Amino acid sequence: MGFLIIAPIAGLASIICALYLYYYLSKQETGSSKMKEIADAIKIGANAYLRRQNMTLAVFILIMALVLAISLGAHIALAYVFGALCTTLASYIGMAAAVRANVKTANAARKGLNEAFPTAFFGGSIMGLSIVGLALLGLGVLYALCTLISIEFALDSILGFSFGASALALFAKAGGGIYTKTADIGADLVGKVEMGIPEDDPRNPAVIADNVGDNVGDVAGMGADLVDSYIAAIMAAMVIGWGIGGASNEIFTILPLLIASVGVLASIIGIVLIKIWRKDNPGASLNRGTFSTCFIFVGLMFLVIHYLELGDSGLGIFYATLSGLIAGMVIGITTDYFTSIDRSPVLKTAEAAKTGAAINILSGFSYGLMSIVPPVIGICVAILASWHFAGLYGVAMSAVGMLSIVGIIISADAYGPIVDNAKGIAEQSGLEQEVIDVADRLDAAGNTSKAITKGFAIGAAALTVLALFAMYGKIVERVTGEALVMELTNPTVITGLFIGAMMPPLLSALLILAVGTNADRMIEEIRRQFREIPGLLEGKAKPDYAKCVDIATKGALKELILPCVLAIVSPLATGFILGKEALGGFLGGSIITGVIFALFMANSGGAWDNAKKYIEAGKLGGKGSDAHKAAVIGDTVGDPFKDTAGPSLNTMITVMSLVASIFAPLIVVFALL
């Protein structure tokens, strides 16, 4: 079908835009030699981390590819490697842009907001456009080529491709998350608390590691996480579409690719609009750009579905996709309530800090738990609505709908760490207060958009894993020839549910302990430097930044092994020992607690963070008061919640679902029970 050419073209267009923006960025000035020096240190640190991460990842991928080739066939193994390569390449490009855009933003901030904002935003857009472009190009080309053999062959291949992308996401998210919080906690506990020096102070040996962490955790990690959901949602919708439409209605198989192509187009237009519109209110510009993208996407999607003449089922699919998109926006906005600095949950958490750290922590913990209510209801409404309009296929399409605009979401998200870095560079290189004020305004806009996109990412992941869950059922059905019955009163299903539900808390615990262990190493090193380097605290000697970067890197990669292996082995063990029904239960359980823990951890962490910021803005005694000390403890507890464990869970549950589907043909045959 001629339609098959559309996704590769859209992907290519996205990549070309990214390259153009990279060219635009390269023309901007870098600023003083002092600024360049700091930026270079961050660049070198980030590259060092990425190189080492990708070396470890390469070993992991080769082993996995070998397992896949032997057990399931060479085409799946090759597609797996291809998927990992595409997304890894994209994350390299994105990082390269981010670690260049930070210093250029700081420099542009000297000329004002109007100059600085586009530099930062386009820096982020390079990540957004290149990763979505390479994903869609890879997926589209792979699928188109493989259909020359057969559609089933092609579907198996894109499943492998998706699994490969998720392997990168797993490493980038868990490893980046451990890295960034290791550096952050280490820098804060020794620098701010013990030594009494301010944040981002160049005397702190961990300051560069901390800046690197923003990039590897938030730029590379978040990008990989969202694109992982993106590919998985499209792929799952295609597999389910084939199960429903078959050869006679092949359009259902290809439609997810077309919708995603439309989404890329809408994202590009949204980015251009942000460039055209006025830039003196960055927060409003970002939000306006995101909402415009949504409207353009919906309009274009309607035209496409109308053009395809699918009749009533087309309209149903349109509504299903729309319900996912609306749910995504509603989840993002309601979640924002629980972490906004001017809303009751954060204010009460800050207030509680007056009674001490314990009450502050209990308060943020409780509001985090309560924050799961609106998104869970949003997800449920999206499930019921999309099912009502287009059945199982509708649920998958609602995930595709939500994720189609991921190009602009990642762009807005990567903007955050870029301006955060820019602010750090401005402070470390001693730029004027007006410049730092501009950087502050850029940063505040980043925080708002980040809260919304974080809720969006979790909602998208939830719908995606539900689509993957449905796909698992379809794949088992295709292999065994009969429908997979996962009855809740079946004891193996209940057992699977319990074991699956146990995994997200367990993985969270391992990731948090990993941060603790690695932060301990970092703290020791920072203390050692302050002790052994004469004149460091007085600013007369330079700290050994590279050593701290090295500790964060090595530790992160060492600590991510166990949780990553568990995420892959646990569904296999459940499937091979307890059977395909139990594995279905396992997936259901992991999705439910995965979503709950991801939301709760992200939002508790956000509430503590902003409660601290509220006090630091001079309220309730301000900096240095007892309430502030209590809030700092809360914020530190929240660090691995919101930036390590919480966001990693999305990827972990996606990986588990993909493992189940990929190995389903073997599990059906070889299960013990």
Next chain:
Amino acid sequence: MGFLIIAPIAGLASIICALYLYYYLSKQETGSSKMKEIADAIKIGANAYLRRQNMTLAVFILIMALVLAISLGAHIALAYVFGALCTTLASYIGMAAAVRANVKTANAARKGLNEAFPTAFFGGSIMGLSIVGLALLGLGVLYALCTLISIEFALDSILGFSFGASALALFAKAGGGIYTKTADIGADLVGKVEMGIPEDDPRNPAVIADNVGDNVGDVAGMGADLVDSYIAAIMAAMVIGWGIGGASNEIFTILPLLIASVGVLASIIGIVLIKIWRKDNPGASLNRGTFSTCFIFVGLMFLVIHYLELGDSGLGIFYATLSGLIAGMVIGITTDYFTSIDRSPVLKTAEAAKTGAAINILSGFSYGLMSIVPPVIGICVAILASWHFAGLYGVAMSAVGMLSIVGIIISADAYGPIVDNAKGIAEQSGLEQEVIDVADRLDAAGNTSKAITKGFAIGAAALTVLALFAMYGKIVERVTGEALVMELTNPTVITGLFIGAMMPPLLSALLILAVGTNADRMIEEIRRQFREIPGLLEGKAKPDYAKCVDIATKGALKELILPCVLAIVSPLATGFILGKEALGGFLGGSIITGVIFALFMANSGGAWDNAKKYIEAGKLGGKGSDAHKAAVIGDTVGDPFKDTAGPSLNTMITVMSLVASIFAPLIVVFALL
């Protein structure tokens, strides 16, 4: 059938033993007038709380009874009131014994361990025997009488009875949990932290409220919680037994009552054995008593099943029941690992306190999350094994097996707060150091047995709600005439799962916030007294204990309303709006996160508590060090985790399951979807 007389006889025997022990206790001496004065203050405070709780409860029960009478019939409403009355009466007797045994134990401690241990243990046994006795007597008589009309009528009635018992449990657990932590946190934060006076110091205005809290939270609350599971498990097994055996095999309906009767007998023997054996090692005596009870129970149960000549199915039932009992013990012991003061999790949590409160909290939080693994696997093995041996009935019987020995479990559990109180009375009335040392040894034994019984209680609740879940399916089947299909890919089932899974975290948040709100009121009052009563800190004036007791009481009852109402309304809303399949999913979801959150909260709290105690024993800098301050913060965070939210969840999920089953006949007819 003549068998129907056995349960009432066993219940009566249990009550008679309790009355004998009460007589034994009343003969013991009370000690000095100073001791009597303190004990009286605790007694008055506890009675004041119970009276006010039961007045609120009475209003709640009348409204609920009215709803039940109108919607489902007068017999269910009457049985409901009867169930609430039986357990309320038992909790009165238990509390009356506990608030007398505390001072008598303190007095007996002056003569040594050999005198003090039986006084404390028998004080606890009165609670254990009277509550189990009244439950079994009430259930047995109600069932026997109602079978004169019809078995279905009798089964409906005992369902109402069970619901009534759970209403008390809900109030006692949530209210008592809020009360005890309000007083504890208030007393600690102002007394220990701000004023620097030791624990249990008579100058602290909240010290009596704190002692009262141990009784209303741990004696009345824990007893009500366990007996609630006990009644529910027996009742569910009877309903499922009827569904399987019907009139032709009525023995399956009655067998749970017989097994429970055997369990009561075994518990009585176990208590006598503890009296006979040497008493100089209280911890060993308690454990030996519990294990002996298990063995005696298993032996007697085998004889009963053998005598009934049920053939192979009898053997299957025996193994199913046994698997529940073994799972209960294994869960108790493995859970103990995560909270023991000499094991790695607690040691590492204490070690982490050296780096500050945040890392201490992250560490205890992580180990709490990891601690769910062994019990969840234990529960899964029990499900698979009991299902393998006797199907759905086997799962219900495994819960009955676990809970049959609850008489001795509650006895050992109520022992804890009695010796805790005794220690407080000894300290406040200025007894000699040797007496306090004896009280300390009694207390240490209480902590070990408490950790084991807490794990046991959660395991038992999990199996019980699974039995209730199965019963819900059977009841829907009875009403509609066709099996209830709860397929995991059905969107309403998934929606129900999500909503149900959301409830335990939400209820936990509400309960924790309730403690925070109420503790704030308490803190203000304690500060006011120190400020306004001249000479209080110097020990020259007496504080106003009653005012603090009053604040804790009023606040606890006010704050428990919202979570209790939510626990009842949420399953009804799900059922009436989304239908019976969604309600099934709801129950499944609530069980899974309920068990996970209950375990995680109980064990995180236990780990922080013991990490603090480890440091207070002189390790890592000892009392007053920075590590100690950090550990105190962790302990305060853990307080509402382990004593309010965690234990309340058991009851909450039981109540939700009962609500679903009771209203199933209406939901089937009136559901919207």
